[in-house]
Amino acid sequence: MERFTPYYKDMTRYITKSKVLSGLKCPKKLWLQTNNPELAIHSATSELNISKGIEIGNLVRRNYPDGILIEHVDRPDLAIAETKTLMQFIDAPIFEAAYLFEDSFIRADIMAPTEAGWRMIEVKSSGGVKEHFLNDCAIQTWVAQKTGVKIQNIVVAHVDTNFVYAGDGNYDGLLVEEDMTDTVSELLPDVPAWLANHRNILKNPVPKTRMRSHCKDCDFKEHCESEQTEYPLSILPNGRKVIAELQDAGFEDVRKIPVGLLTNDRHIKVWQSTCTNLPIISPILKTEFEKLPYPQFYLDFETINFAIPRWTGTRPHQQLPFQWSCHIDRQGMYLEHLEYLDTSVSSPMRAFAESLIEAVEIDGPIIVYGTFESTVLKTLIEFCPDLEIPIDNIIDRLANLLPWLQNHYYHPAMKGSWSIKAVLPTVAPHLDYLQLEDVKNGTLAQLAYLDIINPGTEQGIREHKIANLLKYCELDTKAMVEVVQFFKGSRDS
Ligand code: SF4
Known part of the structure; x- marks a missing residue:
C-alpha cells in the first residue's frame, strides 16, 4: 500500500538552504540527496561536525537569555506560523525562526529584534568566516526578506580561536560576531539564479559530475567512486x-x-x-632503514579537539593528545608494546606527557608517520613547560617514514595515497584496518573517546570502546614496524 505523507512532513517539496548550497558545490550531490538519499553514507566527520555545531548553537543562545526556541522540526507549517506570531507580538530573540517563500524554506539560527527591524545571526563552529557561509547567509536573508522581514544586519557568529578557557565555566569571549551585511547584500541579486539552477538540476536526469577534491567529505563518495573506473585520474x-x-x-x-x-x-x-x-621500490629504502639504530621506537598519537574548550588553559579546536601507542624494537628481541589511554574526564595532557617520556627512554630513533606527532609535542610543551627538555629530546629523535615512502615506494593498490592505511595492505596483507571493529580511523577514534569520557555512557559500552581504541592505535604503530621490516627485507626492483 502506498504510504501517505502529510504535505507538511514532506520536506522534499521544499527548497532548503542546505540543498541549494549542495547544488552550488556539486549538482550531482543535490540530485542524489533529493532522489537517492539512501545512497548516502554519513561519515564520522559529518557526525563530529554536526555535534560541534549543536554545542556551539546551544552556547550562543546563552547570549540571548530572553530568546524563544521554535521547535516543530517535522512541522514546517507550525514553525512558520509560530515565527509569524512571535515576530508580530513579542519583542524577543527567536531561535530557529522559520520562513517560506514560494517553495523555498529556511530556518534562521537567531533573529534578534533591533530598533528598526531584525538582526539575523548565523552560528558556525569554525574559527572564522568561510566563503560558503556568505552564500548560506544570502539564501537565508533573501527568503526572509521576501516574506516581508526587514533585516538590518546579517551576522556570522563563530569561535575565536585565541580564546583561552580559564576553567571557570565562563565562556564570555569564546564567540565573536562579525557583521557581514555589506558582503552578503552584494550576493542577494544572485539568489534567484541559484534557485533556478536548483530547480533545473532536479528537472533533469542525474548530472554527470567529475569527482574533485571536495568529494573527500561527501556522503555520496562511495557511490560516486563505484561508478568510476578502477584507476580514475583523481x-x-x-x-x-x-x-x-x-x-x-x-x-x-x-x-x-x-x-x-x-x-x-x-x-x-x-x-x-x-x-x-x-610496485616500484627504490633500494634506498632498504639502505636507509638498515641504518636506523636500536632501540627503535614506533610512535603514534590520538588527539581530540573541542569547539568549546573543556579543560583549563586550552583553546577552541586545539589538538589535545589523549592516547599514544609505542612499539619498541630492540633488535633480535621480541617486539615490546607500550600504550597509554587517558580515560579520566579531566585534562589528559600531563599524564600523557609523563607516561610518554618514560616509555621512549632517552636514546634511539622515534619513528612516526607524518608531522602530526611533532606538532602535538610542541603544543604539549605549552601545557607542561617544566617538561620542555625531555619533550624536546623526543622531538629531536623523530624520524618521519612518510617522505621516505612518498619518494621511494608505490604500489598500484595504493591508488594515489601514501597514508599508512593505504600502504599497510601492500606490505602486510594480514594486517588490515578493515579487520578492526568500530574504530578504523582518527575521526572514529575521537568519537569513541568522547563516549569514553562521557559519564552517561554505560559501563559495558565504555569498556568496549576502550578496547577498540587501544587496538586501533596499536595497529598504527605495528603497521610502521611492518613497513620498516618489509623494506629491510626487500630486494632491488
Ligand atoms: S562524491 Fe563528489 S561528485 Fe559525487 S556527489 Fe559528492 S561531491 Fe558530487
Whole structure:
C-alpha cells in the first residue's frame, strides 16, 4: 500500500538552504540527496561536525537569555506560523525562526529584534568566516526578506580561536560576531539564479559530475567512486590542474594516459606502476632503514579537539593528545608494546606527557608517520613547560617514514595515497584496518573517546570502546614496524 505523507512532513517539496548550497558545490550531490538519499553514507566527520555545531548553537543562545526556541522540526507549517506570531507580538530573540517563500524554506539560527527591524545571526563552529557561509547567509536573508522581514544586519557568529578557557565555566569571549551585511547584500541579486539552477538540476536526469577534491567529505563518495573506473585520474596526488586538463582532453583512466604527457615525478610513478601493475621500490629504502639504530621506537598519537574548550588553559579546536601507542624494537628481541589511554574526564595532557617520556627512554630513533606527532609535542610543551627538555629530546629523535615512502615506494593498490592505511595492505596483507571493529580511523577514534569520557555512557559500552581504541592505535604503530621490516627485507626492483 502506498504510504501517505502529510504535505507538511514532506520536506522534499521544499527548497532548503542546505540543498541549494549542495547544488552550488556539486549538482550531482543535490540530485542524489533529493532522489537517492539512501545512497548516502554519513561519515564520522559529518557526525563530529554536526555535534560541534549543536554545542556551539546551544552556547550562543546563552547570549540571548530572553530568546524563544521554535521547535516543530517535522512541522514546517507550525514553525512558520509560530515565527509569524512571535515576530508580530513579542519583542524577543527567536531561535530557529522559520520562513517560506514560494517553495523555498529556511530556518534562521537567531533573529534578534533591533530598533528598526531584525538582526539575523548565523552560528558556525569554525574559527572564522568561510566563503560558503556568505552564500548560506544570502539564501537565508533573501527568503526572509521576501516574506516581508526587514533585516538590518546579517551576522556570522563563530569561535575565536585565541580564546583561552580559564576553567571557570565562563565562556564570555569564546564567540565573536562579525557583521557581514555589506558582503552578503552584494550576493542577494544572485539568489534567484541559484534557485533556478536548483530547480533545473532536479528537472533533469542525474548530472554527470567529475569527482574533485571536495568529494573527500561527501556522503555520496562511495557511490560516486563505484561508478568510476578502477584507476580514475583523481588518484594522481595533488594533481588538480593536470587532472582537469586531462579530463578536458577526454581521459578518465590513468592507464590510458599516453607516454610523455605527465611531468610530475610522483604522477609518473603512479602512472608507471598502475600501467605495469607492479610496485616500484627504490633500494634506498632498504639502505636507509638498515641504518636506523636500536632501540627503535614506533610512535603514534590520538588527539581530540573541542569547539568549546573543556579543560583549563586550552583553546577552541586545539589538538589535545589523549592516547599514544609505542612499539619498541630492540633488535633480535621480541617486539615490546607500550600504550597509554587517558580515560579520566579531566585534562589528559600531563599524564600523557609523563607516561610518554618514560616509555621512549632517552636514546634511539622515534619513528612516526607524518608531522602530526611533532606538532602535538610542541603544543604539549605549552601545557607542561617544566617538561620542555625531555619533550624536546623526543622531538629531536623523530624520524618521519612518510617522505621516505612518498619518494621511494608505490604500489598500484595504493591508488594515489601514501597514508599508512593505504600502504599497510601492500606490505602486510594480514594486517588490515578493515579487520578492526568500530574504530578504523582518527575521526572514529575521537568519537569513541568522547563516549569514553562521557559519564552517561554505560559501563559495558565504555569498556568496549576502550578496547577498540587501544587496538586501533596499536595497529598504527605495528603497521610502521611492518613497513620498516618489509623494506629491510626487500630486494632491488
Ligand atoms: S562524491 Fe563528489 S561528485 Fe559525487 S556527489 Fe559528492 S561531491 Fe558530487
